[in-house]
Amino acid sequence: METRIRRSARAAFLALAAFALASPALAQEEEVKLAPQDWTFTGILGQYEPAQLKRGFQVYREVCSACHAMKLLAYRNLAEIGLSDDEIKAAAAEKQVTDGPNDQGDMFQRPARPSDQFVSPFPNDQAARAANNGALPPDLSLIVKARHGGPDYVYAILTGFVDAPKDFKLPQGMYYNTAFPGHAIGMPPPLTADRVTYADGTKATLEQEAHDAVTFLNWAAEPELNVRHNLGLKVLIFTIVLTALFYGLKRSVWSDVHH
Amino acid sequence: MSGTANANRLVRWIDQRLPVFTLLAHATTDYPTPKNLNYWWNFGSLALFMLVVMVLTGIFLAMNYTPNAALAFTSVEHIMRDVNQGWLLRYLHMNGASMFFFVVYVHMFRGLYYGSSKSPREILWWLGLIIFITMMATAFMGYVLPWGQMSFWAATVITNLFSAIPWIGNDITTWLWGGFAVGNPTLNRFFALHYLLPFVILGVVVLHLWALHTVKSNNPLGIDPKGPQDTIPFHPYYTVKDLFGVGVMLIVYMFFVFYAPNYFGEPDNYIPANPLVTPNHIVPEWYFLPFYAMLRSIPNKLLGVIVLFGSLIILFFLPWLDTSKVRSGRFRPAFKIFFWLFVADGCWLGWIGAQFPTESLVVQGRIATAYYYLFFLVVLPLLGWFETPRTLPSSISAPVLPRGGAAAMEKA
Ligand code: HEM
Numbered sequence: 084m085e086t087r088i089r090r091s092a093r094a095a096f097l098a099l100a101a102f103a104l105a106s107p108a109l110a111q112e113e114e115v116k117l118a119p120q121d122w123t124f125t126g127i128l129g130q131y132e133p134a135q136l137k138r139g140f141q142v143y144r145e146v147c148s149a150c151h152a153m154k155l156l157a158y159r160n161l162a163e164i165g166l167s168d169d170e171i172k173a174a175a176a177e178k179q180v181t182d183g184p185n186d187q188g189d190m191f192q193r194p195a196r197p198s199d200q201f202v203s204p205f206p207n208d209q210a211a212r213a214a215n216n217g218a219l220p221p222d223l224s225l226i227v228k229a230r231h232g233g234p235d236y237v238y239a240i241l242t243g244f245v246d247a248p249k250d251f252k253l254p255q256g257m258y259y260n261t262a263f264p265g266h267a268i269g270m271p272p273p274l275t276a277d278r279v280t281y282a283d284g285t286k287a288t289l290e291q292e293a294h295d296a297v298t299f300l301n302w303a304a305e306p307e308l309n310v311r312h313n314l315g316l317k318v319l320i321f322t323i324v325l326t327a328l329f330y331g332l333k334r335s336v337w338s339d340v341h342h
Numbered sequence: 343m344s345g346t347a348n349a350n351r352l353v354r355w356i357d358q359r360l361p362v363f364t365l366l367a368h369a370t371t372d373y374p375t376p377k378n379l380n381y382w383w384n385f386g387s388l389a390l391f392m393l394v395v396m397v398l399t400g401i402f403l404a405m406n407y408t409p410n411a412a413l414a415f416t417s418v419e420h421i422m423r424d425v426n427q428g429w430l431l432r433y434l435h436m437n438g439a440s441m442f443f444f445v446v447y448v449h450m451f452r453g454l455y456y457g458s459s460k461s462p463r464e465i466l467w468w469l470g471l472i473i474f475i476t477m478m479a480t481a482f483m484g485y486v487l488p489w490g491q492m493s494f495w496a497a498t499v500i501t502n503l504f505s506a507i508p509w510i511g512n513d514i515t516t517w518l519w520g521g522f523a524v525g526n527p528t529l530n531r532f533f534a535l536h537y538l539l540p541f542v543i544l545g546v547v548v549l550h551l552w553a554l555h556t557v558k559s560n561n562p563l564g565i566d567p568k569g570p571q572d573t574i575p576f577h578p579y580y581t582v583k584d585l586f587g588v589g590v591m592l593i594v595y596m597f598f599v600f601y602a603p604n605y606f607g608e609p610d611n612y613i614p615a616n617p618l619v620t621p622n623h624i625v626p627e628w629y630f631l632p633f634y635a636m637l638r639s640i641p642n643k644l645l646g647v648i649v650l651f652g653s654l655i656i657l658f659f660l661p662w663l664d665t666s667k668v669r670s671g672r673f674r675p676a677f678k679i680f681f682w683l684f685v686a687d688g689c690w691l692g693w694i695g696a697q698f699p700t701e702s703l704v705v706q707g708r709i710a711t712a713y714y715y716l717f718f719l720v721v722l723p724l725l726g727w728f729e730t731p732r733t734l735p736s737s738i739s740a741p742v743l744p745r746g747g748a749a750a751m752e753k754a
Contacts, residue, residue: 127601155419221613225419228604229612304612307422307429314430315600322596326589333582340377340574341739 117235136164139299152203155224159197178202216256218269241293244272370577376561384587385449392442399435409533411526414489433603443629457669466553480539483532490611564669572738631695639707665726
C-alpha cells in the first residue's frame with residue numbers, strides 16, 4: 084500500500100514539475116535586458132559620491148528641469164549633497180514662486196527661497212502635456228524607486244536613444260528608445276556629449292552625464308541611503324553578536340536536558 | 343501560589359490583591375513544556391514578537407501619517423524624508439509585515455505537519471486561523487494607506503470581489519467604498535480599521551495562549567507527555583531558546599530593512615494613486631499571491647470568490663478532515679509525501695499569482711487549486727484509513743534516553 088501511494092505521489096509530482104517548466108516564464112510583456120551599471124551606492128558598503136551628486140544636480144538643473152518637476156525636494160535639501168548656503172540660495176532664486184496674500188490682499192511673485200520646494204516647470208499636467216506633444220513628463224523625485232530595474236533602467240532610458248529599425252512604425256513626435264516599454268517614447272533625447280560643462284573638469288560624455296544624473300535621482304528617491312547603509316552595518320554586527328550570545332546561553336541552560 | 347512563596351513583601355502584598363505574579367509564574371516557571379520541541383516550535387513566539395513590532399512602529403507612523411486621498415502619498419514621503427528616523431519606522435513596518443506573514447505561514451505548516459489541530463487543540467487552531475484572517479485584512483488595509491498606484495488598484499480589485507455576491511453585491515461594494523469608487527472615504531475607514539484590527543488580533547492572541555496553556559503544547563512526536571520526566575519548565579528553557587530564535591529572525595529582518603527595504607514591494611506603489619491610469623499588471627503583496635492565483639484561475643467571478651474564501655474556511659475543518667489517529671507526520675510515511683507536495687503546491691500557486699495571466703498559467707492555476715482542495719477533502723480523510731503509521735515511541739523520553747530509546751527507534 085505504502086509504496087503504491089509513494090509511487091503515485093512521485094508521478095504526480097513529476098507531472099506538476101513538468102507542467103511548471105513547460106510554461107513560458109513571464110510571457111506577454113517583452114522583457115528588455117538591462118545592462119547592470121557600476122554604482123557607488125549599491126552593496127552593503129555603498130555610499131553616494133558627493134562630487135558625483137553635485138554633477139548630477141547640475142545635469143538636472145541645466146537639462147531635465149526644463150520638463151520634469153521634483154516636487155518632493157526642497158532647495159534646502161541640496162545642503163545634503165554639499166552645496167553651500169550661497170549656492171543653494173542662487174539655485175532657488177533662479178525660479179519665481181507665487182506667494183501671498185500680502186497686506187493688500189494680493190498674490191505676488193518672488194524669487195524662490197531655500198525653504199521652497201523645487202519649482203515645477205509647468206503650472207499643471209495639462210500645460211506639461213501641451214508643451215510635450217501630449218506626453219506627460221513624470222515627476223522625477225521617486226522615479227528610480229518607481230520603475231522595475233531602478234537606476235539601471237533610468238540609465239538605460241537616458242542612453243538608449245537610437246535610430247528606429249526600418250520596420251518599426253514610429254508615431255509622429257516620438258523617439259525610439261531601446262529601454263522604454265514599446266520603444267516609442269515622448270521624450271526627445273535629453274543628453275548628448277558635452278551637453279553640460281562640468282565645473283570640476285570631468286569630461287562630459289553621454290555616459291558620464293547619464294551616470295551622474297541617475298546617481299542624483301537615486302539620492303532624490305533615497306536621501307537616507309548613506310545613513311541607512313552605515314547604521315545597517317552596525318545593527319547587523321550587533322544582532323549577529325547578540326544572537327551568538329543567545330545561542331551560547333541556550334546551550335548552557337539546556338546542558339542538563341537529554342534530548 | 344508557588345511563584346511568590348519566597349518573594350519579597352511588596353510582591354506578596356500585590357499578589358494577594360491582584361495575583362499577577364502568580365499568573366506570570368504559572369505561565370512561565372510552572373508551565374510544563376515537552377522537552378523535545380524542535381526549532382519549528384519557535385515560530386509562535388516569533389509571530390508574537392512581530393505583532394509587537396508592528397503595533398509599536400505603526401503607532402509612531404500614525405502620528406505622522408495623514409489619511410486623506412490628497413495628502414496620504416506625500417505624508418508617507420514626509421515620513422521618509424523629514425521625520426527623524428521616519429524611513430526606519432516605515433521600512434521596519436513594511437518589511438515587518440512580510441516577516442510576520444512568513445513566520446505565521448511556517449507556524450501554520452508546522453501545525454499541519456505535526457497534527458497540532460487535532461483533539462484537544464481544535465479551538466487553539468481556530469483561534470490561530472482567526473488571527474491569520476484578521477492579519478490578512480489588516481495587511482490589506484495597511485497596503486492601501488500609502489495611496490500609491492498599487493494601493494489604489496489592489497483596493498479596487500479586492501473590494502470588487504464583494505460585488506460578485508448575487509443580488510446585494512453591488513450595494514455591499516458601494517457601502518464598503520463609502521461612495522461609487524475607491525476614494526477618500528475608503529481611505530479613511532481603512533485607516534481607522536487598520537489601527538483597530540491589530541488590537542483585535544492582540545485580544546485573540548491572548549485567547550490563543552489561554553487555550554494553549556489549557557491543552558499544553560503538542561510536540562514533534564505528537565504523543566502526550568507521560569509525566570514530569572517528559573517535560574521541562576517553559577522558563578528558562580524555552581525563553582532562552584525563543585530569544586535565540588528572535589536573534590536569528592532579526593538578522594534576516596534587519597538585512598531587508600537596511601539593505602533591500604523595497605525587495606518585497608512593487609515599484610508602482612511609488613507612483614501616486616491615479617484612478618484614470620490602470621497599471622498593466624496588478625499584483626498583491628507576496629503573502630496573498632497563492633489566494634490571488636486561485637481567484638484568477640476560475641473564470642466565473644462568484645465561483646472564484648467562493649473558491650478563494652473556501653480555501654480559508656476549509657482550514658477550520660482540518661481537525662476532522664485529517665482522520666489519522668496519529669498526530670505527528672514523522673510517523674506517517676504517505677502523509678509526509680502529500681504534505682510536502684502541498685507545500686510545493688502553495689509555492690507554485692504563489693508563483694502563478696505573480697505572473698501575468700496567460701492561458702497556460704490559468705490551467706496551471708486550476709491544477710494547483712485542485713490539489714489544494716483535494717489535499718484537504720480527499721487525501722487527508724483517506725490517508726487516515728489507508729496509511730499504516732509507523733510504531734509510536736512509548737513516551738517522549740523513550741527515544742532520547744540512551745538505551746531504551748535505541749530500542750524504540752529500531753522498532754519504529
Ligand atoms: C497586524 C499588524 C499590522 C500589519 C500586518 C500591518 C501592515 C501594514 C502594511 C502592509 C502597510 C503598508 C506599508 C507600505 O507599503 O508602506 C502598513 C502601513 C501603515 N500602518 Fe500598519 N500593520 C499593522 C499594524 C499597525 C498598527 C497597530 C498601526 C497604528 C497604530 C499601523 C499604522 C500604519 C500606518 C500609519 C501605515 C501607513 C504608513 C506606511 O505606508 O508606511 N499599522 N501596515
